[in-house]
Structure formats: C-alpha cells, structure tokens
Amino acid sequence: xxxxxxxxxxxxxxxARRDIRSLSREKTIVLALLIQLFVAGFxxxxxxxxxSLYDPSSVAAGEVEMAVTGDAREELEAxxxxxxxxxxxxxxxxxxxxxxxxxxxxxxILRGDYVPSTRGPGEQIAVTAVVPEGSIRSTLxxxxxxxVLSGLERQERLERTPYLDxxxxxxxxxxxxxxxxxxxxxxxxxxxxFLPPFISGSVAVDTVxxxxxxxxxELLRVAPVSLLDIIDxxxxxxxxxxxxxxxxxxxxxxxxxxxxxxxxxxxxxxxxVTVVVVTLGVVLGITLQNRRPAQLLFSVLTLVLFGGAxxxxxxxxxxxxxxxxxxxxLLTYGHVGGAVLVAVAGYAAARVYIGRIAAEAL
Amino acid sequence: xxxxxxxxxxxxxxxxxxxxxxxxxxVVMALSLVAMGAVAAIAVSGGTGAGMDDGIYRxxxxxxxxxxxxxxxDRTFDIREPDPTAIERxxxxxxxxxxQLQSVPRTAKERAALAELRDSTAQYNDRTLARDDNQxxxxxxxxxxxxxxxxxxxxxxxxxxxSSDGSxxxxxxxxxxxGSGDGxxxxxxxxxxxxxxxxxxxxxxxxxxxxxxxxxxxxxxxGGTPSDISPPxxxxxxxxxxxxxVPMNFVIQAYGSxxxxxxxxxxxELLLVTPASRGDIIGGKTLPYFVGAVGVAxxxxxxxxxxxxxxxxxxVAVLAVVxxxxxxxxxxxxxxxxxxxxxxxxxxxxxxTVTLTSYAFVPAIFxxxxxxxxxxxLTLVVLDLTGQSVGLSSFVFSVTPPLLTGLVxxxxxxxxxxxxxxxxxxxxxxxxxxxxxxxxxxxRSALKMSIILLPLVIVAELAAIAFLFxxxxxxxxxxxxxxxxxxVLVLGVIVVVEELAKSLHVYAGYEHARYERTLRxxxxxxxxxxxxxxxxxxxxxxxxLSDLESLPIGEAAxxxxxxxxxxxxxxxxxxxxxxxxxxxxxxxxxxxxxSRGRRAYLGGLVLAIVIHFAYNFAVVSTxx
Numbered sequence: 001x002x003x004x005x006x007x008x009x010x011x012x013x014x015x016a017r018r019d020i021r022s023l024s025r026e027k028t029i030v031l032a033l034l035i036q037l038f039v040a041g042f043x044x045x046x047x048x049x050x051x052s053l054y055d056p057s058s059v060a061a062g063e064v065e066m067a068v069t070g071d072a073r074e075e076l077e078a079x080x081x082x083x084x085x086x087x088x089x090x091x092x093x094x095x096x097x098x099x100x101x102x103x104x105x106x107x108x109i110l111r112g113d114y115v116p117s118t119r120g121p122g123e124q125i126a127v128t129a130v131v132p133e134g135s136i137r138s139t140l141x142x143x144x145x146x147x148v149l150s151g152l153e154r155q156e157r158l159e160r161t162p163y164l165d166x167x168x169x170x171x172x173x174x175x176x177x178x179x180x181x182x183x184x185x186x187x188x189x190x191x192x193x194f195l196p197p198f199i200s201g202s203v204a205v206d207t208v209x210x211x212x213x214x215x216x217x218e219l220l221r222v223a224p225v226s227l228l229d230i231i232d233x234x235x236x237x238x239x240x241x242x243x244x245x246x247x248x249x250x251x252x253x254x255x256x257x258x259x260x261x262x263x264x265x266x267x268x269x270x271x272x273v274t275v276v277v278v279t280l281g282v283v284l285g286i287t288l289q290n291r292r293p294a295q296l297l298f299s300v301l302t303l304v305l306f307g308g309a310x311x312x313x314x315x316x317x318x319x320x321x322x323x324x325x326x327x328x329x330l331l332t333y334g335h336v337g338g339a340v341l342v343a344v345a346g347y348a349a350a351r352v353y354i355g356r357i358a359a360e361a362l
Numbered sequence: 363x364x365x366x367x368x369x370x371x372x373x374x375x376x377x378x379x380x381x382x383x384x385x386x387x388x389v390v391m392a393l394s395l396v397a398m399g400a401v402a403a404i405a406v407s408g409g410t411g412a413g414m415d416d417g418i419y420r421x422x423x424x425x426x427x428x429x430x431x432x433x434x435x436d437r438t439f440d441i442r443e444p445d446p447t448a449i450e451r452x453x454x455x456x457x458x459x460x461x462q463l464q465s466v467p468r469t470a471k472e473r474a475a476l477a478e479l480r481d482s483t484a485q486y487n488d489r490t491l492a493r494d495d496n497q498x499x500x501x502x503x504x505x506x507x508x509x510x511x512x513x514x515x516x517x518x519x520x521x522x523x524x525s526s527d528g529s530x531x532x533x534x535x536x537x538x539x540x541g542s543g544d545g546x547x548x549x550x551x552x553x554x555x556x557x558x559x560x561x562x563x564x565x566x567x568x569x570x571x572x573x574x575x576x577x578x579x580x581x582x583x584x585g586g587t588p589s590d591i592s593p594p595x596x597x598x599x600x601x602x603x604x605x606x607x608v609p610m611n612f613v614i615q616a617y618g619s620x621x622x623x624x625x626x627x628x629x630x631e632l633l634l635v636t637p638a639s640r641g642d643i644i645g646g647k648t649l650p651y652f653v654g655a656v657g658v659a660x661x662x663x664x665x666x667x668x669x670x671x672x673x674x675x676x677x678v679a680v681l682a683v684v685x686x687x688x689x690x691x692x693x694x695x696x697x698x699x700x701x702x703x704x705x706x707x708x709x710x711x712x713x714x715t716v717t718l719t720s721y722a723f724v725p726a727i728f729x730x731x732x733x734x735x736x737x738x739x740l741t742l743v744v745l746d747l748t749g750q751s752v753g754l755s756s757f758v759f760s761v762t763p764p765l766l767t768g769l770v771x772x773x774x775x776x777x778x779x780x781x782x783x784x785x786x787x788x789x790x791x792x793x794x795x796x797x798x799x800x801x802x803x804x805x806r807s808a809l810k811m812s813i814i815l816l817p818l819v820i821v822a823e824l825a826a827i828a829f830l831f832x833x834x835x836x837x838x839x840x841x842x843x844x845x846x847x848x849x850v851l852v853l854g855v856i857v858v859v860e861e862l863a864k865s866l867h868v869y870a871g872y873e874h875a876r877y878e879r880t881l882r883x884x885x886x887x888x889x890x891x892x893x894x895x896x897x898x899x900x901x902x903x904x905x906x907l908s909d910l911e912s913l914p915i916g917e918a919a920x921x922x923x924x925x926x927x928x929x930x931x932x933x934x935x936x937x938x939x940x941x942x943x944x945x946x947x948x949x950x951x952x953x954x955x956x957s958r959g960r961r962a963y964l965g966g967l968v969l970a971i972v973i974h975f976a977y978n979f980a981v982v983s984t985x986x
Contacts, residue, residue, distance in 0.1 A: 185415075299612065327417060
C-alpha cells in the first residue's frame, strides 16, 4: 500500500465511511437507538413497577390496615408497631375481625395463637393470615404481612435466645436506600452496554453477506483494494459504532443522575468485546456467504459465548457492573486486559484466515 | 389459494434451505445448540454460583465480627480488611468493628450496601438457625396464609360484588396449625392455604400449583415460617416466557432473511411469473417456519410434561402459542417487505423482537392477579402448564386480537408482494403508506380500511392497559377531576392510536392520488372512515369475555363500547350515538388535513386527538 495517501483516503477508512454513511442514510441507527431506549425504559419500568407492588413505601399506595386477634395479639401489635406502612387494630373476637375484613375496613387479618410446637418441645405462635384474593393490592398486603411476621419472629427469637445454640446476628439498622441501586448497576447498565456490540456484530454479518449476495463484492474487488482491506474497513466501521453508542448511554445515564465510574475502562472493555463479536460476524459472513445461516449461527454463537462466560472467574456483565459502580478489583482489570488480548489475537487470526480465502471464490 | 401449489412452494422453501446450508454449518449449529443447552443447564443449576452482582459492595470486617459470616455467605459483598481511611477514599462502603457499624452511610452506594446487608443478615439467620437443635426457639412463629374474597366494594380492589360467606373460616384456627406443619411438604405457603381453609376460594388452589412448580424450578421453597411467605409472584411465568419466546426469535430471523433475499436482485420475479398466486407464494414460504415454530412449542410442552416439570401441560399451551407465532411471523414479513437492506432488516427484526416479547411478557407477569394477564396468550400457556383450566371465553379473549392482528399484517405486507413494489427501494415510512394504499380502490375503501386496521388498534390498546395499569394506584388531579395516572395515560394512548388508525390510511390514499383533493370529498371520506371505525369498535365487546371492565382502568378504556345498564332508553340511545358522532367528526378533521399535504395532516391529526381526548376524559369523569 502506498504511504503518501492521507489517512482518510486509506481504502479501509473509505470502506468504513461508506458503510456508516449507508447506515445513517437509512436512518436505522436512530431506530436502533430508539429500540435500546425502549429496552432500557421497559426493563426499568418492569422492575420499578414490580418492586413497587412489593414495597409500600416506594409508591404512595397508602397504609395497610391489619386486624389482629387471638391470644398472641399483643405480640402481633407490638411487631406491627415497628413497621411504617402498617397500622393495626386489635379485635377481641374473631367474628368482629372477619366482619371488618369483609367490610374492607381492614386489609388483612392476623390471628395468632399459642399452640404446642410441631417442631419439638415448647410452644410456638401459629399465625393465620387472611389476605384478600386476586387484586393487585394483595401482593402489597402479603409483603406487609411478611414484614410484620418477620418482626414478630425476630422478637420471639430474642426472647428465646437462652435456648438457642448461638444467638442470631442482630439486623443492621434500616436506612433509606434506593432499592433500584443494585438493579441499575448489575442489570440495566450491562444490558445497555452489551446491546451495541451485539447489534454491531449482527450488522457486520449483514454488510458482508449483502455485498456477496447482491454481487457488489465483485465491483468492490475491481477497485484497487484487497479483500483484506475491504474486510478491515467493514469491521472498522462496525467497531466504531459501538463505543459511540456506549458514550451516548453513559452521557444519558449521568444526566439522569446515575453516576458511572471508570468510563475509560468500560469503553475499552466494550470496544474489545465489540471487536470479538464483529470478528465473529465477519468470519461467519465470509464463510457462509448467505445471510440466513450466517445470521442464525451468529446469534446462537453470541448467546453461547455470553452464556458460556459464566465459566470465567467473573462474567463480563459483572466486570462492567463492577467498573460502573466503582468496585473494581484486580480480577476486573484482568478481565479488561484479557478481553483486549482476545480481541487482538482473534482479529489477527481472522485476518490470516480471510487472507487464505481465494477472493474469486466469493 | 390452491393447496397443492402452496405446498409445492413450501417444499421448495425447505429443500432450497437444506441445499443452501452445508453439512459443516449444520454440525456447528448442532454443536452450538448443545453448548447452549449445557450453558442453560449450568445457569439453572447454579453450578458456578457466579451472579451478576458479585462483589459490587466492599465491606471492611474481620473474623471477630458476627457480620463476617453474613458477608462471606453473600457473594454481593467483597470482604476487605477494616480500614477507616479506605472508607474516606471511597474504596469500602461499610466498616464493622464487632457488631458495631463504624462508618456512616452517606452515598447512595453505601446506603444500598447497608440495606443489602440487612437482607442478607435475615437470610443468614434463617440458614444458621435451621441447624439449631431447638427448632421451636429457632422458628417460634408458624404462618398459614389464606386467600379470601372480600365482599363490599373498594376502588382499589375491583373484584368486589360477589360476597363470600362471612365468618366461615373463623373456626379454621385449629386446622391451620396442622396445615402449616405440613406446609413444607407441599412446598409453598399457598399449599398450606388449601389444606387449611375450605372456603379460601380459587386462589388457594392456584397458589398451591404455582408454589409447587416454583419449588421445582428453584428447589428452595419451604413452608411455615414468616420468611417463606411469598407474594403471588409467578416466577415460573418469567422462565416459561423465555422458554417459549426465545426459539421464535431464531425462526423469524431465518424467515426474514428468506423473505428479503427474494427482493434482492429481483430473485422473487421467478416465483411471481409462475402460475402460483401471491397467496400461494406467501403462504408456502411462511408455512415451513410456522410449522417449525409451533413444532418447537409442542416439543417444549412435551419436554416439560414428560420431564415432569409441568406434568399438566397439554395441547392448550401449544394452541395458545399459535397466535404469538402468527404475530411474530407476520410482523417479520412486513419488516422484510419494508426494509431496504439486510442491515435495515436487522434493526427491524430487533424492534419486532423487543416489542412483541414485551407484549407477550408483561401481562403474563400478572398471571395470578387480574384479568389483565389474559391480554397475553402466554398467560394461557402458564395457566395450562400449572394445571389450571382455561375457560373458552378467556381463551377466545386472549387469542383473537393477536391472531387477527397477525392476519392483518400479512394482508398489508402481501399488498407489497408484487413486482412494482418488491424491487423498489423506498424509506420505511413511505413503504408503510404504500402498503396501506394497496387496499384502497374507491371512496368506500376508507370504511373498509378503518375496519381492517381495528385488530391492530385493539392489540395496541390492550397492551397499553397491561403496561399502565400498575400506575392505576397513583392518583392525579387533572382539571379538578380525580383520576388515576394510569387512566389518564391509557386514555391518551388510546386516543392517539385510534386517531392514527382512522386517518393514516386516508393520508396514504391522498398521497397515492386515490381520492380527490376537494373539501367535500375529504369530509365524506373522513365520515366514512369514522363510521367504519365505529362499526369495528363494537368488536371491542370481546373484552366483555374477560372481566377486564371490572377494573376501573379497563372500564375507562372500553367506554363507548359497552353501555352501562339501567339507563332510560333515550340516554342509552344518545350514549350509543355520541361515539359515532365523535369518530366521524374527528376523522373528518384529520381527513381534511390529509387532503392538504403533510403539514396540514399533522395539524389536523393533533386537533382530532385533542378533541377526542377531551370527549373521552369528560365521559370517563362523569360515568366512571
């Protein structure tokens, strides 16, 4: 290759530019971003929606009114008093409690009685919890019931500590913490950041097989570029797309108040992953020359790779999560380095393989 | 459509593939499928134990502290040497000396870490106490959960009305203790609910089944203590949803490629010039993929049934998957007809996957809770696999809208399956207009198209209800009326979808010069379109088949389609005719806009939407 050409006239860069331009002309990049936005919105909606069913404090769903009755009602009352989202009324007799339940003055009935234990000597409190059936609120009520009864259990255990081999570990204090914190960093961010590499690889399959199937690869081959140059250019175009999207996501997340640490390391890691995935896509495209089998095999193999990564000491999704939440360990950086090595070695091997293919066979 | 020609195309589609894929590919494919199975098996069995949240919180604690064991058992925590300076440098989140927390959690991460530690401590206590000699002291509380109908009515619990027999279960306390005792055998608190209460109603039964299958899938459900109570969250429906939906994505990928490659280099012309009709070609090319997808669903059901994971699985589950398969295939068909290149098809396929998966998935999450769940046919699968009977009306309600939508999409795509459209490259929005204009011949077509597009509208509206009903409990004060946020949003979505469905085909007709661009003609076409929609909208009565209107949000969505009972005749007549007037007027407005170009169309559409929303909101505020 002559060296007097400026970089932007390099055939590889020209091919990459051409591919990216064709993408933006079809406006499909916008569509892809919208999809990812939708996925992100959808999954967070799902979790926010679902957890809000479980946690009365997350949505102003109102307090849960409970009726307590039976011999152990005082203990139940004490346990319920510790919970914020609950208020209790004690009923002397069960029929009155049942009537209040039927008239919807209370959401649940807790009937606690001291009975001989089924688990050994001594007495235990048997609680029958009656909750309304088949409404969205019953989930919330069940969660509240569980809280109250767990509190009761803790209290009772404390009183019976002398009989235990080892006292239970006291619970740390409650703090107001975002319940979506873990979800954001371990699911949402990895999901957002791994989607661009996957799409890039899939499009790499498309761009190669499309040239072959349409017969335009021959036209490209007439130009004074080698097959390797063409492939280099196509891979380059697709690899560049992913980090660009990742940057966009990181910006969007930080404007939403979700701080993502170590952006440089994350960017490097995702780029390495993209190189691996795009290499896979290009090789499959060149080998199979047909979109259908190539694309099919590509998605199966990527799934296997991603799933098989659980065998690594740290899953790539966890690597991203730990970098993003700023808890990286040496192992995390090891994975980033490993990914870069695999990407470089993989692409070099793919180049050797493609170099051996007689271009006329395409 | 002739069956023999259709079958010949189908056969060709299959053999062409077998020839196109060489043995090496098949071997690699088989190997990777085996690998995928192995990976899934490892993931399910939790063999490696690696979780997504491993080591995201760092805790400074040494072995003298009781929390050392807690943190060591929970892989979310990374144990470090206690070091106060590390806290300041933000390299540790929590610091414990003995049982005392030495650091003050300030940042969001530190607070989340402490909350996580609290949860793990509770679990740790349960685990260690399970080995204690004195089990009575270790687990001093036993619980029995009973689900019961409440009588009377409440805004939040719309299932009122049918009264249950008051204090019937008041004498149940004696039995309930026994029930909780053997709750560990049945594997769920729901299970003990059935054994203890005779009058607990149907939910007890379903709880037992779900608990059982949940136990089989997770293997760690015990009954009896407070921490064993689990809300009716159908974990298995999440697993099953993926089990049934994932193979479909592979099928549509192959199908989309096959359909689009017909459009490359005018290859499809060869088929078009044969005596086979358009329907034969499309049907024949689709049939193998349809059979394949349904076959996979049947295999999964059989495997679940004979693998004893869901012994109740039957043909109902397979039948319920059919509309989903049709929906996936038809959407992909349209995508392949619209897309200009493989690259574009990839993006379209991803969109289809994401959208339809959420459509099938979100309602199915609420399997236990409300009639909302029936919006997705996947719920029928879950019900069938967990051994609950599926009523005919529920089945029809759940299956009909997606099935019809799939057929409509096939029809729209087929409109483009002809020489002059197949081989031209146009942006997707224009292709959509082409597809719509394909069905327009005369002015009366406006009526026809409004009716034809209705299944799409219904599916979109039902999906909106399913997505937004969670917000139903959030109330919002709009213009002095107290409506829930969910209802307002649902009304908004419905209005937009309906106005689009009424006017988009009119716009397509104008763009393709099928209609005269005069005011008179525009008003007439708009009125016809509105009338067509009104007639079709009565199809929403299908929602009566389920209990959907028993929810406030469902009632708000369906107003106009069903009439409140007990009104004087003239009011009923007025209520019946008002929606007709509304649909005609709004459709005429957007039609007049459409006749004057794109900008005017958008303006007209927005105006129509505003009027429609105001009307709907007024009706909901006064009637609901």
